[in-house]
Each structure stands twice: as C-alpha cells, then as structure tokens.
Amino acid sequence: MGDSSGGGGAPRRRIALIDCNNFYVSCERVFDPSLEGRPVVVLSNNDGCVVARSPEVKALGVPMGVPWFKLAELARRHGIVALSSNYALYGDMSRRVMAVLSRFSPVQEVYSIDECFLDLTGLPGSALEQGREIREAVRRWTGLPVCVGVAATKTLAKLANHAAKKDPAWEGVCDFNELPPERVERMMAAWPTTEIWGVGSRLGERLAGLGIVTALGLKQTPPGQLRRHFSLTLERTALELNGVSCLALEEIAPPRQQILCSRSFGAPIPSLEALSEAVVHFMSRAAEKLRRQGSAAGTAGVFLHTNPFREPRYSRGTSSPLASPTADVRLLAATVLHGLREIYRPGLLYKKAGVWLSDLTPQEKTIPSLFDDPAASRRSRALMAAVDGLNQRFGGGAVRLLGEGVEPRWRARTEHRSPRYTTRLGEIPVARG
DNA sequence: TCTGGGGTCCTAGGACCC
DNA sequence: TCTGGGGTCCTAGGACCC
Numbered sequence: 001m002g003d004s005s006g007g008g009g010a011p012r013r014r015i016a017l018i019d020c021n022n023f024y025v026s027c028e029r030v031f032d033p034s035l036e037g038r039p040v041v042v043l044s045n046n047d048g049c050v051v052a053r054s055p056e057v058k059a060l061g062v063p064m065g066v067p068w069f070k071l072a073e074l075a076r077r078h079g080i081v082a083l084s085s086n087y088a089l090y091g092d093m094s095r096r097v098m099a100v101l102s103r104f105s106p107v108q109e110v111y112s113i114d115e116c117f118l119d120l121t122g123l124p125g126s127a128l129e130q131g132r133e134i135r136e137a138v139r140r141w142t143g144l145p146v147c148v149g150v151a152a153t154k155t156l157a158k159l160a161n162h163a164a165k166k167d168p169a170w171e172g173v174c175d176f177n178e179l180p181p182e183r184v185e186r187m188m189a190a191w192p193t194t195e196i197w198g199v200g201s202r203l204g205e206r207l208a209g210l211g212i213v214t215a216l217g218l219k220q221t222p223p224g225q226l227r228r229h230f231s232l233t234l235e236r237t238a239l240e241l242n243g244v245s246c247l248a249l250e251e252i253a254p255p256r257q258q259i260l261c262s263r264s265f266g267a268p269i270p271s272l273e274a275l276s277e278a279v280v281h282f283m284s285r286a287a288e289k290l291r292r293q294g295s296a297a298g299t300a301g302v303f304l305h306t307n308p309f310r311e312p313r314y315s316r317g318t319s320s321p322l323a324s325p326t327a328d329v330r331l332l333a334a335t336v337l338h339g340l341r342e343i344y345r346p347g348l349l350y351k352k353a354g355v356w357l358s359d360l361t362p363q364e365k366t367i368p369s370l371f372d373d374p375a376a377s378r379r380s381r382a383l384m385a386a387v388d389g390l391n392q393r394f395g396g397g398a399v400r401l402l403g404e405g406v407e408p409r410w411r412a413r414t415e416h417r418s419p420r421y422t423t424r425l426g427e428i429p430v431a432r433g
Numbered sequence: 434t435c436t437g438g439g440g441t442c443c444t445a446g447g448a449c450c451c
Numbered sequence: 452t453c454t455g456g457g458g459t460c461c462t463a464g465g466a467c468c469c
Contacts, residue, residue: 044437051437051469067436085437112469200467231443233467260439309436354438441468450458 014120017157021145023114024052027093030143031421039080084416092422109249131173151176154247155240158197188216198237255293261286262354269350277405280333282355287329296325298359302336307351316343328380
C-alpha cells in the first residue's frame with residue numbers, strides 16, 4: 001500500500017488545489033484572443049495598481065501591486081496593454097470554473113475567485129490522471145488555463161500547486177504524494193518561507209532572524225517552538241508542511257462576520273454633500289450583501305481619509321451601535337450619515353471613504369428592542385425584500401435611495417475597461433463572418 | 434497628475450471581577 | 452516595608468490572504 005501514511009493508520013488524504021493561471025488576464029484573453037502572447041496587465045479600481053500580470057509582464061520583472069503610473073516608461077517601451085478590471089466578467093467566469101470543478105469531487109471548497117480545493121481521497125484513478133482531466137475540462141468548457149497541486153494537506157497542496165506553476169516540466173499537475181519525500185524536501189529547500197501559505201513578508205523577516213529562510217527550514221522547526229515565538233497559526237502551518245492536517249475543507253462558506261464597502265475616488269472630494277452621496281451608495285451595497293446572507297447588523301461604521309501619500313493627512317472613523325439589529329438601508333444610511341458629519345472636516349480633499357457593518361446576527365433571530373414597533377419592523381422587511389427583488393430583476397441601482405444622488409460625483413476612473421462580454425446583453429461578442 | 438478592495442484571525446493590553 | 456493569581460471581555464492594531 002503506497003497510499004497510506006506511516007504507521008498503517010488512516011489512508012493519506014488526497015487534497016487538490018486548483019488555481020487559474022493569471023486569472024484576470026486569462027479571462028480577458030478568452031474574449032480577445034489578440035491579447036494572446038502580448039504583455040498584458042489588469043489594473044485595480046481607478047486604474048491604480050497592477051493586480052494581474054500575463055507571463056510576458058512577469059518576465060519583465062513587474063511586481064504585483066505596483067502603481068500603474070510608475071510603469072509608464074516600461075509600458076511604452078514594451079507595448080504593455082493595460083485593462084481596467086472588469087469584475088462582472090471575472091465573477092461570471094469564476095462561477096463557470098467552479099461549476100466545472102464541482103463535477104470532479106463531492107467535496108469542494110471555493111477558496112477565492114480563482115482557486116478551489118477538492119478532496120480527491122478514495123476516488124478512482126491516480127491523482128495525476130485526475131489532474132490532467134481537470135485541466136482539460138476547464139480548458140474545454142471555459143477556455144481558461146489552470147494548474148493542479150495535490151498533497152496530503154491544504155498547505156502542502158498549495159506548495160504543490162506552486163511547483164506545478166513554476167516548473168513547466170510538471171505540465172500543470174504536481175502530486176507530492178507520489179514523489180519520494182527527499183525529492184519534495186529538495187524542492188522546499190529552494191523556496192523562501194514566504195512561498196508558504198500563511199507566511200507573508202513580515203513573518204518571513206522575523207523567521208529569517210532565527211535563521212529560518214526556506215520552506216524546508218520551517219518544516220524542520222519544532223512546531224512547539226513556533227508557537228512560543230510566533231503563534232498557534234504558524235505552528236499549524238509547520239504541522240501541515242509535515243503532512244499533519246490541521247485545516248479542514250470548508251464546503252459551506254460560513255456567514256460573514258463583517259461587511260465592508262469602500263472606494264477610492266477618481267478625483268479627490270472636498271464637499272460633505274458629495275461624500276454623503278458616496279457613503280449612502282456604499283451603504284446600499286453593504287446592506288444588500290447583508291440581506292443576501294440573511295443577517296442584520298448591530299453596529300454600523302463609516303471612515304474617510306485624504307490621500308495617504310500627500311500632506312495634510314487625515315483619517316477618521318466612527319462606529320455606532322444600532323438600537324436593535326437591522327437590515328433596513330434607510331436606518332443604516334441615516335446612522336452612518338450622522339457619523340460622517342462627526343468626522344468630516346471642511347477644507348480637506350478626501351480620497352477614499354467606506355462603510356462597514358458588524359455584530360451581524362441571523363435576521364430571524366434578532367431580538368426586538370423594547371421600543372420596536374413590530375408592525376413597522378414587518379413593513380421594513382417587506383420593503384427591503386421588494387427593493388432587492390426589483391434590483392435583481394432590472395439590474396443593480398434600479399431602485400435607490402435619493403441620498404445616493406442622481407449622477408455620482410465620486411465615480412472611479414476606468415479608462416481601459418473591456419466589454420462585459422458575458423453579463424451585459426449589449427456587450428456580448430458577436431461572431432464575425 | 435496618477436498608489437485597490439474585501440475579508441479573517443490572532444495578540445496585546447486594559448478594565449474588571451472574584 | 453510588604454503589594455496574588457487567574458479569569459473574562461473588549462478593542463485596537465498587526466499580519467495575512469487573494
């Protein structure tokens with residue numbers, strides 16, 4: 001039995017991590033094949049930072065998250081194509097990918113917009129065969145390239161996926177379970193600790209201070225020592241690197257504990273009126289998310305700041321408890337508007353604002369406060385349900401609060417946005433010929 | 434000129450209690 | 452002069468993820 005762990009215990013698990021290659025760029029290329037082979041980046045909101053890079057751009061040494069304006073010269077020299085992010089398109093493509101992947105295992109955890117875990121333990125065929133089929137199916141049904149990493153724990157599966165992405169010799173599928181342990185350790189000796197899931201730049205620096213610089217180094221550090229010096233989380237990471245599973249697959253996303261909606265503005269905003277419109281708009285989005293997960297909020301907050309890269313800097317936030325938990329956007333918007341007036345200082349140029357909701361509870365379990373009018377509360381829920389229904393039918397923003405303003409004065413810049421190929425009728429590509 | 438958005442979890446430290 | 456120990460709860464901030 002090559003497929004069991006050490007002392008004849010439970011069979012070793014087969015966890016796969018499937019990750020789309022350069023997801024946003026690949027989505028754009030599916031609908032515009034002329035982008036194939038050219039250096040392409042996708043930019044964040046406001047065309048601010050680089051959030052996705054094609055392999056050609058990575059080869060030029062462009063790091064993730066760099067501000068686009070700093071790349072002007074390089075972009076001109078190499079003809080880099082920049083696209084504004086098109087989340088309607090990426091969200092829709094993500095749903096298609098996840099639907100295809102769900103056919104390969106009954107146990108799926110959608111981890112992010114472009115990656116998911118599948119539990120392949122006990123399913124027929126080798127992991128290598130399964131991985132190849134997965135790649136082929138996603139490519140055929142969505143046009144997107146993916147890589148597959150397989151191992152006994154989630155953290156190792158992430159590393160196996162990293163190997164599959166970095167070294168073309170794997171042809172997109174790497175299974176640690178089928179490799180001799182020494183081989184895996186040699187690979188880990190070549191990767192910095194920061195390639196490990198859960199180790200960022202800060203932890204990487206602190207680990208280096210203790211002489212731990214590679215993934216193998218972390219694997220070989222006694223977990224108890226990591227707990228003492230760092231945290232339980234890092235101890236778990238080290239255990240996972242040693243094949244001890246500490247992180248379960250979460251098939252059902254737990255309800256959010258906090259909901260946030262914020263934006264940087266295309267141009268700085270000085271006026272309280274324009275800020276108020278933005279804040280009401282953000283709260284409408286946040287309250288929609290709140291109701292979609294069937295929750296009510298006990299606390300609502302608002303924050304704003306000026307450009308953090310320029311003087312004068314100013315940044316404030318408030319948080320206000322609600323009399324009783326609610327999902328009524330009118331109440332939530334009024335609450336944060338009151339907070340906004342408290343933190344607003346005239347004479348400043350604001351670059352970003354946002355709202356958040358916390359102390360979330362299931363809506364049907366909310367305990368009415370002493371002063372609640374049950375009839376009013378029923379009317380409120382009926383009204384919110386009607387608003388959600390209309391917006392779902394006629395598109396977001398069909399029914400809005402007047403406080404959002406008619407023409408938003410705070411809209412982001414998106415100079416390079418591609419068409420919403422899959423979600424807007426007028427922008428669906430039509431075959432030429 | 435131009436620097437994203439939305440989450441989670443953990444820890445430290447203070448207040449308070451017995 | 453001597454000045455406990457352990458627990459909970461809360462919040463702010465750090466670190467991480469994509």
